[in-house]
Structures are given as C-alpha cells and as structure tokens.
Amino acid sequence: MRLTQAYLALYNAAQAVGWATAFGSLVYGFIQEQSNEQIYDRAAPLIGWLQFASLLETVHAALGLVPSSPLSALMQWGGRSNCLFCVVQPIRALHSDVYALVMLGCWSAAETIRYPQYAAATLGACPGWLTWMRYTMFIPLFPLGTMAEMGLMAAALPDLARRRPYSLDLPNKWNFAFHYHTFIQILLFLYPLLWWQLYSQLLRARSKKLGGASKSAKKD
Known part of the structure; x- marks a missing residue:
C-alpha cells in the first residue's frame, strides 16, 4: 500500500468515525427529548472540528491526491464554514432554531455515508450498496441542508445588521469597506446558483458511477 493511499484511508476513516459520533449525538438528543439548544450544543463542537479539518480536502484536490476540483471543494467548505462559524455559532438564539438541527443532521447523515465510502474505495474494497448510498442519499440531504x-x-x-461583525468601515488605511450583513444578503441571492453548480456536479457523478452499473445489470 502506498503512503498516499494509507494516509487518505486513515483520514477518511477518522472523519467517518467523527461524523458517525456526531450523528449519534443528534439522534441521542432526539430520543432523550432534549431541547433544540441542548442537542445543538452537544453536537456542534465536534462538528466544528470535523468541518475545520475538512479543509484538508481542498489541499488533497490541489495536490492531485484525489480526482476532485479544488474550487468545488473550497466552495463547499467555505459555504459550510461561513454558516457554522460566522453566523450560527456567535448567535445564541440560532442554537435553538430547528434549522440548526436540520443543518447539522443533514451534514452528519451525509458524511456518515460519504467518508466510509471514500475510505473503502481508497482501499479498493467498497461494496456496491455503500457506493449506491453515497451517490443517492445526497439527493434529498444536500438540498435540505442548503x-x-x-x-x-x-x-x-437582523442581528448582523445590529452588531455589524466582521465589517470594515471607511475611512481606513486600506481604503476598503466591507459589510458582512450586506455580504450575507448577496450570498443568499447567489446561494441557489452556487448550490445548483455543486448539485449538478454530484448528479453527473452519480450518473457516471451508477449509470454504468445499471446498464451492466440490464445486459445481464
């Protein structure tokens, strides 16, 4: 086994364990009928670390370790990270919002499938059912999470407009202004377009991965 192959297998296996633990934490909270805020606060710290670590996937793509687009990987990482670290985490009221649990639930469910599939595929031992789940479950989970x-x-x-976090007003030595509240408004307008770009790529990948298998099955 090559060093690169071993590294990718270990990375994906570690992420798989982490996301499965996070998903289990969410499920446990629901079973125990905990409040939305309690469930979020239990799962969010681990998910935050896992999300931060997933920046490595952009590096993997940039170095050619995996056949992925660095730009697509960075877009997905940036979108998630902005929402989790810059929007939801600092605003305590959002921790009890049902959307926060839906977001974490969709992320953790998808990654609990995706990372084991990556790890198994890296080792050349991925069962067909796991590949099918990897390229099928994103169909409802990705749009719901988005x-x-x-x-x-x-x-x-409203909170961002009041607090004005991450913003820079004129005058300043850079002669540049940035208003995070306005940035989020623009991002909300662009989000469906950016989402569709990523989603359509996944649909094409699904057709490539599962389409061939379906045709072979029909011939048999």
Missing part, C-alpha cells in the same frame, strides 16, 4: 443554511443566514440578518 435550505437550512439559507434559513439560518436569513434569520441572522
């Missing part, structure tokens, strides 16, 4: 992200950003707008 809608939750948009709902949270929209709900955060």
Whole structure:
C-alpha cells in the first residue's frame, strides 16, 4: 500500500468515525427529548472540528491526491464554514432554531455515508450498496441542508445588521469597506446558483458511477 493511499484511508476513516459520533449525538438528543439548544450544543463542537479539518480536502484536490476540483471543494467548505462559524455559532438564539438541527443532521447523515465510502474505495474494497448510498442519499440531504443554511443566514440578518461583525468601515488605511450583513444578503441571492453548480456536479457523478452499473445489470 502506498503512503498516499494509507494516509487518505486513515483520514477518511477518522472523519467517518467523527461524523458517525456526531450523528449519534443528534439522534441521542432526539430520543432523550432534549431541547433544540441542548442537542445543538452537544453536537456542534465536534462538528466544528470535523468541518475545520475538512479543509484538508481542498489541499488533497490541489495536490492531485484525489480526482476532485479544488474550487468545488473550497466552495463547499467555505459555504459550510461561513454558516457554522460566522453566523450560527456567535448567535445564541440560532442554537435553538430547528434549522440548526436540520443543518447539522443533514451534514452528519451525509458524511456518515460519504467518508466510509471514500475510505473503502481508497482501499479498493467498497461494496456496491455503500457506493449506491453515497451517490443517492445526497439527493434529498444536500438540498435540505442548503435550505437550512439559507434559513439560518436569513434569520441572522437582523442581528448582523445590529452588531455589524466582521465589517470594515471607511475611512481606513486600506481604503476598503466591507459589510458582512450586506455580504450575507448577496450570498443568499447567489446561494441557489452556487448550490445548483455543486448539485449538478454530484448528479453527473452519480450518473457516471451508477449509470454504468445499471446498464451492466440490464445486459445481464
């Protein structure tokens, strides 16, 4: 086994364990009938670390370790990270919003499938059912998670307008102004377009991965 192959297998296996733990934490909270805020506060710290670590996937793509687009990987990482770290985490009221649980639930459910599939595929031992799940479950989970992200950003707008975090006013030595509240408004407008770009790529990948298998099955 090559060093690169071993590294990718270990990375994906570690992410798989982490996301499965996060998903289990969410499910446990629901079973125990905990409040939305309690469930979020239990799962969010681990999910935050896992999300931060997933920046490595952009590096993997940039170095050619995996056949993925660095730009697509960075777009997905940036979208999630902005919503989690810059919008939801600092606004305590959003921790009890049902959209926050939907977002974390969709993320963790998708990644609990995706990372084991990546790890198994890296080792050349991925069962067909796991590949099918990887390229099928994103169909409902990705749009549902995206809608939750948009709902949270929209709900955060009044707070962002009042506090003006991450903003830079003129005059300053850079002669540049940035208003995070306005940025989020623009992002909400662009989000469906950016989402569709990523979603359509996944649909094409699904057709490529599963389409061939379906044709072979029909011939048999």
